[in-house]
Amino acid sequence: MVREDGRYRIGVDVGGTHTDLVLLDVEAGTFSVEKVSSTPANPALGVLEGVSRFFAKGIDPADVGFFAHGTTITTNALLEMRGARVGLLITAGYRAVQEVQQQARDGNLFDYSYVKPAAIAPQSLTFEIAERTDYQGNVLHPLDAEQVREAARKMIDKGVESVAVCFLFSFMNPAHEEETRRILKEVAPDLPVSLSSEVLPRIREWPRLSTTLLNAYLEPVLVRYIDHLARGLDKVGVRTPRRFLMQSNGGVMLFDAAASGGRTVHTLLSGPAAGAQASAYLADEGSRDGLVTLDMGGTSADIAFIQGGVPLEVTEGIIDRRQIDVPSLDMTTISAGGGSIAAVSSSGFLTVGPRSAGAMPGPACYGRGGTQPTVTDADIVCGYLNPDNFLGGKQRLDIAAAREALLRQIGDPLGLDALEAAAGIRRIVDMRMADEVRVFAAKRGVELSKFTLLPFGGAGAVHAVSVAEELGITRVMVPRHPGAFSALGLLCTDVMHDYIKSELRAFEDLAPEYVEDVFRALEEKASRELVDEGLSTDDATFIRELDLRYAGQGYELRTPLEGLAAGPLDAAALAAARARFDDRHEQVHGHAAADRPVEVVSYRLRARVTVPKYIQRSEPFPVTPGDVGAAETGERAVYFDGKTAVKAKTYERERLEIGARLEGPAIIEQFDSTVVVNPGWRGRVDEFRNLIIERC
Incomplete structure (x- = not known):
């Protein structure tokens, strides 16, 4: 377990409109909440303002022993396409991989105006390097070191800020990629380098290249942000080395680890993951049949499912039409937040989102110069929000400005009064969230009728019962502090790192000793990295999984090995793993083929180090019900x-x-x-x- 020094622990969640902070008093078992306006130009400023508010109340910064942070800094950088200028080094003859991708097209197949997303590394910044390794890791053609040096010089001349290296079959033998990084560092010591053999050492060329490109694109953004935030924390007196960043998989990692070893891409769902993790950790007995979470903030609504006390997880995903294949909680996001802007389309229909008023200027009712009507403006006009008691009375809402915006932008064009316009906006946003939950549930075979809806975020509890009515859900659980629930989730998780090694083999030909050796090597790598981060390997738990598929299939299923062997893996454990795979295939796809040969595609390892968590304490029921x-x-x-x-x-x-x-x-x-x-x-x-x- 990560040892804890200091009386206080801080969790911070940065949203599109507000930044939420939780200060946990470990000795008293109580926590307090702060909420400040987000600062999109530099999100660290909002974080530091919120932290300083705690200290203004008499908290000694030296007593803060733990700081955990969930952020959308990398997500927003990707959505807004403001990452680094990336250069790509790729095996000679394969520069078209980024253009061809998977030969599949996203979206509507009949859309004649379809355009691919802009390339992260354009062809003008893509350089072919003579080298070749075969599918078994044998070197067929040595690395041409001079070509790497020449490419480095050209990239410097062209203003490249980050480099992605993706050589064929480097997941089987990373030597050429590692040598390439050494050469690049000789020519350009300060240039960040992302190796596919570190970012995603996994089979399939396009997902590996795409994920590596995204890491290179976003790493400088995250490094600058973490550096600014770390220096700011030092300045206000928070000097604990236990500074953690939330990952997409629901775990945390140290600040230093986030910007090294190809882990930047693991932060793309950092913000939403914290709320889902809190939901799983703090769910009550009445939620044992399952939870659907609704995190509705200022910009978007995030949806996740919790079953058996564990959030559903995926290893392949798409963010803004970009392939990213790293472990992450299974979530979906729609543009349905309190700041989502309502408008009348060119066809004369009322629409809500995807644009958001954000923190500045915010909804019209905030009185900060915003003139566009938003969901929050609709909520206040319908009477759901108290204009005199927003944020506990710290911010007064201007209901007249909300009505004026609704009339001018929505009511007058559609022949409605302000109230009718507001009701229409609410109806649309509630239906959109309900529809997204339905589709999400259908894809995963989830029966919603017995599920509990758990809303959080600043706007979640305002809309939750209406969404539940649409879904036929009869139970809603609103946590004690829904607006700061994601921030609290940062105090409810562990340090987690994921590792993978791809190696395609017939499962029947695997010797237990060989499988054990592969996992041991992954565990040794994980242990070295934990030690480098100042964490004790004595406290680490290693969780093993195999990616298995029937021979000839183009997809595989994660098959956990937990509980199959008390010690090293043996033949009986592998036989049990095969049976577990058949059961999983039946559960997920509705059929199994126990008589068909099976292939192992990848070995997965998760290293978990326990972190002291927030402990939810119950209170006794009074003899007579509360008044x-x-x-x-x-x-x-x-x-x-x-x-x-x-x-x-x-x-x-x-x-x-x-x-x-x-x-x-x-x-x-x-x-x-x-x-x-x-x-x-x-x-x-x-x-x-x-x-x-x-x-x-």
Whole structure:
């Protein structure tokens, strides 16, 4: 386990509109929350402002022993195409791999205006290098070192800021790629180099090249950001070496590890992963049939499924039409956030997103110069949000500005009043989120009727019950601090590194001793890297998996080996792995072929080092149920259907006692979010102060 020095631990989640921070007092077992406006031009500034607010309350920075950070810095850089200028070195004769890709086309096949995404490394910055290794790792043609030097000089002249190296079959023998990096460092010592044999030492040329290119494209962006943030933390007095960054797989890694060894691409889902990890860690007994999470922030809504207390995971994915094949939580994202801008299309239809008002200028009701109507503007006009109690009263919302924006941009063009326009926006965004959940569930064979919906993010709890109604879900669990839930998730995970080695062989020909040797080599590599990061290998747990497929298939399934052998792998363990693969194939694809030969494609290893976590403490139920009246603050008109005003009681969540029960319609307000309980639903406060909302 990572040892903990210091009384406090900080988790930070940077969103498109707000940056959320959680300060955990380890001794008292309590935590406090801060929420500041994000600073898109330099996200570190918002993080440092939030951290400084904790210290302004009397917290000593020297007592902070742990800092964990989830960020969208690499995701945004990719979406906005503002990464580094990348040069590519590739095996002679294969420079067209980036153009051909997989010979498949994404999107609508009948779209005659289809255009491929711009190449990360254009042909003008792609250099063929004479070298060749065969599929077994044997060198057929030695590396031409002079060609590498000449390519390096040309790249410097052309202003290349980062280099990707992807040679054929380097995952079987990385010697040529490693020698290429040594030569590049001689010519250009400060030029970052990403090797495919480190980023993704896995079979299949295009996914390996694409992932390596993305790493090279984003590494300088992440390095600059981490350097700026680290220096800022030093300046405000947070000097703990335990500074972690969230990864797409739901684990964390040290700042230094994030910018080395080809791990930058593992941060592309850093922000959304923290919330899914918190959901899995903090789910209640009533969620044992499964959870669907709805993380609705200022810019987007992220959806994930939790089954058996574990988030679903994938090893292949697409982000903004870019192939990236690293382990990550199985999530989907849509442009449905509080800041999503509503507009009337050229065809005269009401649309919501994908553009967002972000933190600056933000929704029209923020009063920062924004004139475009957003989902938040619609929420306030419909009565869901309190203009005088946003962020606990720290920010006043301008409802008149929201109405004006809705009328001018939506109402007047469509012949609607402000309320009808607002109701239309809400209906669209709720339906879009529900539809995305349906499609996501159908692809994974998930039956939603028994699932619990767990909303978080600043806007998640405002829309959750309406989305649940669309999905036929009858139970919603709102955590104690939904707006800061992802930040809390950073205090609920472990250090995790993933390793892979591809080697195509007939499974029946594998000797147990050989498989054990392959995994031992991966474990030794993982141990060396953990030691380099200052972590103890004594605390490390190694989790083994095989990628298996039936002979002739073009895809494989991850097959865990956990529990199959008490010691080194033996013939019985491999036979059990084969049976487990057949079962997995039946479960995922609806059929199996136990009589067919099987191939091993890759060996996978996950190294996990336990980190001290936030411990959720229950409180005893009172003898008599909590008095809900003590938390009541009044009532206001809410338009659930966009036409008829309904009087909804309002409550202060911090004053709702354990066991308190309330009936919808109701609005529960707190510093970091607002919870809406629709008519026909009721809520209760459980022993962890979660709000459980169920259909009457």
